[in-house]
Amino acid sequence: xxxxxxxxxxxxxxxxxxxxxxxxxxxxxxxxxxxxxxxxxxxxxxxxxxxxxxxxxxxxxxxxxxxxxxxxxxxxxxxxxxxxxxxxxxxxxxxxxxxxxxxxxxxxxxxxxxxxxxxxxxxxxxxxxxxxxxxxxxxxxxxxxxxxxxxxxxxxxxxxxxxxxxxxxxxxxxxxxxxxxxxxxxxxxxxxxxxxxxxxxxxxxxxxxxxxxxxxxxxxxxxxxxxxxxxxxxxxxxxxxxxxxxxxxxxxxxxxxxxxxxxxxxxxxxxxxxxxxxxxxxxxxxxxxxxxxxxxxxxxxxxxxxxxxxxxxxxxxxxxxxxxxxxxxxxxxxxxxxxxxxxxxxxxxxxxxxxxxxxxxxxxxxxxxxxxxxxxxxxxxxxxxxxxxxxxxxxxxxxxxxxxxxxxxxxxxxxxxxxxxxxxxxxxxxxxxxxxxxxxxxxxxxxxxxxxxxxxxxxxxxxxxxxxxxxxxxxxxxxxxxxxxxxxx
Amino acid sequence: xxxxxxxxxxxxxxxxxxxxxxxxxxxxxxxxxxxxxxxxxxxxxxxxxxxxxxxxxxxxxxxxxxxxxxxxxxxxxxxxxxxxxxxxxxxxxx
Numbered sequence: 001x002x003x004x005x006x007x008x009x010x011x012x013x014x015x016x017x018x019x020x021x022x023x024x025x026x027x028x029x030x031x032x033x034x035x036x037x038x039x040x041x042x043x044x045x046x047x048x049x050x051x052x053x054x055x056x057x058x059x060x061x062x063x064x065x066x067x068x069x070x071x072x073x074x075x076x077x078x079x080x081x082x083x084x085x086x087x088x089x090x091x092x093x094x095x096x097x098x099x100x101x102x103x104x105x106x107x108x109x110x111x112x113x114x115x116x117x118x119x120x121x122x123x124x125x126x127x128x129x130x131x132x133x134x135x136x137x138x139x140x141x142x143x144x145x146x147x148x149x150x151x152x153x154x155x156x157x158x159x160x161x162x163x164x165x166x167x168x169x170x171x172x173x174x175x176x177x178x179x180x181x182x183x184x185x186x187x188x189x190x191x192x193x194x195x196x197x198x199x200x201x202x203x204x205x206x207x208x209x210x211x212x213x214x215x216x217x218x219x220x221x222x223x224x225x226x227x228x229x230x231x232x233x234x235x236x237x238x239x240x241x242x243x244x245x246x247x248x249x250x251x252x253x254x255x256x257x258x259x260x261x262x263x264x265x266x267x268x269x270x271x272x273x274x275x276x277x278x279x280x281x282x283x284x285x286x287x288x289x290x291x292x293x294x295x296x297x298x299x300x301x302x303x304x305x306x307x308x309x310x311x312x313x314x315x316x317x318x319x320x321x322x323x324x325x326x327x328x329x330x331x332x333x334x335x336x337x338x339x340x341x342x343x344x345x346x347x348x349x350x351x352x353x354x355x356x357x358x359x360x361x362x363x364x365x366x367x368x369x370x371x372x373x374x375x376x377x378x379x380x381x382x383x384x385x386x387x388x389x390x391x392x393x394x395x396x397x398x399x400x401x402x403x404x405x406x407x408x409x410x411x412x413x414x415x416x417x418x419x420x421x422x423x424x425x426x427x428x429x430x431x432x433x434x435x436x437x438x439x440x441x442x443x444x445x446x447x448x449x450x451x452x453x454x455x456x457x458x459x460x461x462x463x464x465x466x467x468x469x470x471x472x473x474x475x476x477x478x479x480x481x482x483x484x485x486x487x488x489x
Numbered sequence: 490x491x492x493x494x495x496x497x498x499x500x501x502x503x504x505x506x507x508x509x510x511x512x513x514x515x516x517x518x519x520x521x522x523x524x525x526x527x528x529x530x531x532x533x534x535x536x537x538x539x540x541x542x543x544x545x546x547x548x549x550x551x552x553x554x555x556x557x558x559x560x561x562x563x564x565x566x567x568x569x570x571x572x573x574x575x576x577x578x579x580x581x582x583x
Contacts, residue, residue: 102563201544215543241552245545313527324504331505334576335567344579345505353507361506365516366523368504369492379527384540386533391541423519424526440544465544 004029005171009074009228010255012174016062016073023055023062023073027117030075033172034119040142042167044080045088046120051075054117061115070235072115077167077176080121081128082108082219083208087118091210092126092136092160095330095337095355105208106240107177107219114235119173123163126357127327128184128212131429133162134420135359143192143413144170147453155413155455158188158429164222165192175223175232179209181216182315183409183433186445189222190408190458193447193488195229195475196222200466201440202247203233205240213322214245216315216437225485226446226476230254233468249466258472263297265470268401272308275431279411281451286407289448289459292481293405293474301401305393310386311435316427317370317383318438323360324367330355362423391439394462403470406432408445408458432460442468446475448482456484492520 004026007015015021031048058073083089083101090096104112112118125135133141133156143157143166157166161178165188168176178185180198189196197220204219211217221232234254240246269290274283294300332338332351339350356364370379397404409429419425436443442465445458459478463470479485497517501508508516561574570577 099567102560102566202547241550244549245543247545247547248550249547307533310530310533313530316523317527317530328505332569333578334564336569338569341579344581347579348505349507352505356506358512361504361508361512362516362519364504364506365497365500365520369496369500369520369524372500372503378531379524381540382530382533382535383527384542385535385538386530388538388541389533389535391544422522424522438544 008224009174009231023058027051027055027075030119030173037170037172040166040170041139042122042141042163042172043120044090044123044138047087047118051117051119058115069115070231074174075117075119077119077122077164077173078108079124079161079164079177081124081179081210084108092124094137099336106205107236110238111235122167122176125160126360128160128179129359129363130159131426132156133159135357140416141166145455147455149453154416156416158191160184161188165189165194168194168222175228178222179219181212182437183430185220186408186433189445191413193456194222195226196445197229197233198443199468200442202245203237205243205246207240207242211326213319226479227258230258230472252469257469258476260473261296262293262474262477266299266301266401267293268301268303268397268404270303270305272305273406273432275410277410282407282457285449285457289405289478292478296477303397303401307389307393308435311390311438312431314383314386315434317379320363320367321371321380324364327364387438390435394439398464403461403463403474406460408460412451412455436462442471444471444475446478447484448478450487492517
């Protein structure tokens with residue numbers, strides 16, 4: 001077993017099924033990897049004892065050939081935004097640095113029921129607010145990828161699911177969960193050469209996933225390949241009565257359809273995604289992606305999404321507005337950090353001043369402003385109306401096409417410390433991922449090539465609500481024809 | 490410049506966050522910049538458009554109207570300060 005690092009979920013499952021490896025062996029292998037790569041700062045909390053217990057149970061099931069789950073014995077990372085029963089859950093924030101939930105998020109519960117093994121809780125931008133994993137109270141995460149022009153430069157893994165993406169890319173786990181509000185699964189997946197899937201809003205339950213912007217937040221998997229993404233997504237989804245926006249739509253057998261191809265599928269190409277600052281390598285790769293899909297029998301159609309450029313400003317009104325309300329609960333009274341003060345108001349203000357980082361404060365302030373008396377109509381209500389126009393753009397486009405192919409991000413992974421002086425520059429990372437989030441659509445990022453510096457580029461496929469299947473099919477074709485897994489080595 | 494020092498102070502108070510003078514000054518500039526940028530939306534014609542509060546189209550599910558008991562010790566397990574079965578808070582009545 002020399003090359004356990006390169007395993008995917010599907011390959012590992014085969015080895016586990018034919019008993020050429022045990023889950024305990026596999027799990028211990030990752031303990032060593034995690035311990036050797038602490039410099040990447042991927043994990044906030046390691047749960048090795050828990051992992052051993054879980055892997056032993058999985059081995060027992062493999063031995064008895066009974067109740068073998070979709071993720072049986074597969075060691076994964078869990079973004080530290082998902083509450084895990086009796087295991088510290090921080091959301092990357094000082095205000096929750098000692099928080100120990102007494103309940104389990106539905107997504108993690110589903111994964112444990114399918115046999116997944118928890119290696120640890122992965123680092124993230126504080127409350128999932130960021131695009132470079134530089135806002136975490138527990139320090140920034142380092143991307144294992146290096147630019148061949150400057151191998152000493154430390155690069156960001158993207159964010160907010162940066163710890164998850166970096167951990168999977170560095171082979172510290174077989175896969176990891178992420179959450180995506182405006183691009184937090186897809187952008188880090190793209191920066192780390194991985195597959196990141198944000199399903200339709202409502203596919204995964206939000207119960208126990210610490211809230212950022214509730215009308216946008218969706219959980220999803222970050223994996224090494226498209227097949228793994230389909231397996232893990234299937235394990236994560238469920239209807240959940242504890243989440244009022246959890247969907248009752250039937251959950252398809254995603255792994256079964258991944259390899260069915262794109263023959264006859266109509267792929268829309270929106271002009272509006274040629275944004276300012278779109279890197280020429282990324283643009284070239286996009287054109288290649290179009291050719292790959294065409295060569296497999298897809299029909300390429302030009303479409304228009306006229307309100308694309310309004311999506312990012314709309315997002316930066318709505319997401320902070322919802323965040324300011326969601327984060328009101330961190331008041332130092334019932335859980336989390338408490339700072340002292342001369343009266344109750346001072347306790348609130350001192351606790352929140354000390355417990356939140358700069359980006360979180362900035363977003364709470366924006367959110368509070370756009371919801372405050374006198375500004376609600378001009379900002380919040382206006383943004384809700386533009387959101388409708390953005391959503392309608394997609395509905396109209398999907399009358400002509402079955403999915404939309406775009407780059408995931410305008411550029412590739414950048415250096416740690418870059419884009420820190422101006423919040424707007426950081427926000428622009430999400431310009432191509434935010435529109436699908438606002439419309440609640442499923443969207444996948446699949447690695448599709450390397451730029452001149454040898455850094456990964458990702459392509460995004462967006463489909464109709466609850467049509468993750470088309471995302472998977474198109475992503476699989478791109479994965480095969482881009483030969484990314486060979487390029488990587 | 491729509492946001493001046495007094496607006497920052499007001500928003501910080503509504504947000505219940507104490508800000509240092511330096512933080513207030515930085516936030517004033519950043520918020521102005523961000524709001525100038527989102528002001529672009531004013532150009533979009535939304536006269537006949539209904540606000541979109543949610544992308545979720547399914548009917549609200551109802552649960553049975555039954556009491557579900559939760560363990561008090563669990564609820565208090567993360568409390569920064571507690572006494573018997575209660576959260577301890579600073580005195581609020583003079």
